[in-house]
Amino acid sequence: MEILDLKMPAILSAGSVVGKKESEGPIGACFDEAVNGDDRFGLDTFEKAEGEMVRRAMNHALRKSGKTEGKLGAIFAGDLNNQCIGTAYGLSGFDTPYFGLYGACSTCVEGLILAAMGVSGGFFDAAACAASSHNCTAERQFRTPIEYGGQRSPTAQWTVTGAGAFVVGTGRGCAYLTQALPGRVVDAGITDLTNMGAAMAPAAYDTLSRYLGESGHAPSDFDMILTGDLGQEGHSILVELAAKDGIDLTRNCSDCGLLIYDRDHQDVHAGGSGCGCSAVVLAGYLLSLFEKNIVQDILLLGTGALMSPLAVFQGRSIPGIAHLIRITKETAL
């Protein structure tokens, strides 16, 4: 049995902070805080701005949980920056043990799984998870500085400026972490730096199909199946891969990167991406659906392209990974 029984610790609270574009999107009203002005949050570098979003998101989550940072056994967190500096500096003021993660855009779900394991295993009463990305830090690091104004490919995605944080613990919450299936590294041979969806979709399908096979569930057993940031290109590939195996994902499967922007009017090409994408969509939007009883049982797949410009320049393809977590309303099981 590879599916992990997480024993249902609660998501006690969540915090979300986003940039201007995200606040203007279809779910913009769901977030705790949006930047006022440009995406520097009043600071002199984009990296500091990303750290500031992490700090604020964590503080929103702590405030809503009624816990102080000293009550957290650990924070599991990471981002897309080299050496995860958004997180390291953003959390350096928190007096809490820190487990640094690198799961690319799968970080939010990776962290939720580990926080849940820590709580359910009896190691912590409460633990936190945080994940962030910033469009300007990511574009400069992985592609070119945005000031170049380079032409973007139709398959390119728009890295979300946002940070999400969660407090997981014993007790009652708006939703519960029920099961998990951590992902394997899947390399489908993609070498296009501007098509992360294609690099991640095979990993998403690998994890999802293993979960469905092992659990005996059909996609229709869930209110939603959401991937983290496949975007339109990756989402289409995932649906096609599933269809080849007779699995219908056309009804209730979507992607956080498709929910966060209005692709017709926001010029984001294939949709949103980045560690912050699934983090803020879960923190701001999906958990509100649980609170309103609109959904009771969902699968969230954190999708990550373990993409390194250096490795791509050295001729290597881009490995993907996808971690699955099942989130339920307590009454649903």
Place this chain on the structure above:
Amino acid sequence: MEILDLKMPAILSAGSVVGKKESEGPIGACFDEAVNGDDRFGLDTFEKAEGEMVRRAMNHALRKSGKTEGKLGAIFAGDLNNQCIGTAYGLSGFDTPYFGLYGACSTCVEGLILAAMGVSGGFFDAAACAASSHNCTAERQFRTPIEYGGQRSPTAQWTVTGAGAFVVGTGRGCAYLTQALPGRVVDAGITDLTNMGAAMAPAAYDTLSRYLGESGHAPSDFDMILTGDLGQEGHSILVELAAKDGIDLTRNCSDCGLLIYDRDHQDVHAGGSGCGCSAVVLAGYLLSLFEKNIVQDILLLGTGALMSPLAVFQGRSIPGIAHLIRITKETAL
């Protein structure tokens, strides 16, 4: 209580692969495998060589544990490369769930803690941990390519070329993971890219002093207290910080970065460093001391400088972190 009771899962096996310089050092005979020729392991880039070391170290550990990769519930692993590509590519052939970590040089202990939590929490029968570094990948990424032949500062350390891997599980092993205290981000204001020891020592002392205070133990209760890669500079600072609080670390405290090289004859300046440093010293040397009953109870502090060249260029100081794990012979408790 912040100290985690890990409930003593066993280190079932370990594997270590090192470069030429490490094989010529004082504990060079302890490692499973050393490179034959230059440190490229027959491959065309140093990054591929690092991945190859990870793959081989994991295979040594698996072989000695008698387990196949399919029996591992997860691998917790990371390295110093941007996007942890040594690990991502090195492990991409393993059919095992992968949790990517970024803890800089603290990664080995971070991974051991998480693997132990996964096993003791009942989530896995066995899990693995791996950490690696390569002198040539790290020097180019964090400072300058070694081909430049830049003058090295006396406080600079030599990044270890090596990978260590561990299988942790239920059952009997040569040593057991007993307690852990994960570290907090500690920023002592160091901005010198060539003095990682000074950036990490305050974090090491923060974690060690919290552990001693909370557990009621004195340093003399342990056969050894070992830090991961403080080197001579950081080690001296740690001993001084402790002395100010009346804690004597002069008797049984050392550093993996001081054990792995002969500083008088190997021109490594302040000593060894890198994720691979503590990983191979634990895998190759320390576990052999347990097997020979030379030690029965040690503290290992994985020390990490969360150093980003970009952040330093932007004028920020270098945060450190240190995760502590207590390793015992079963009979010792």
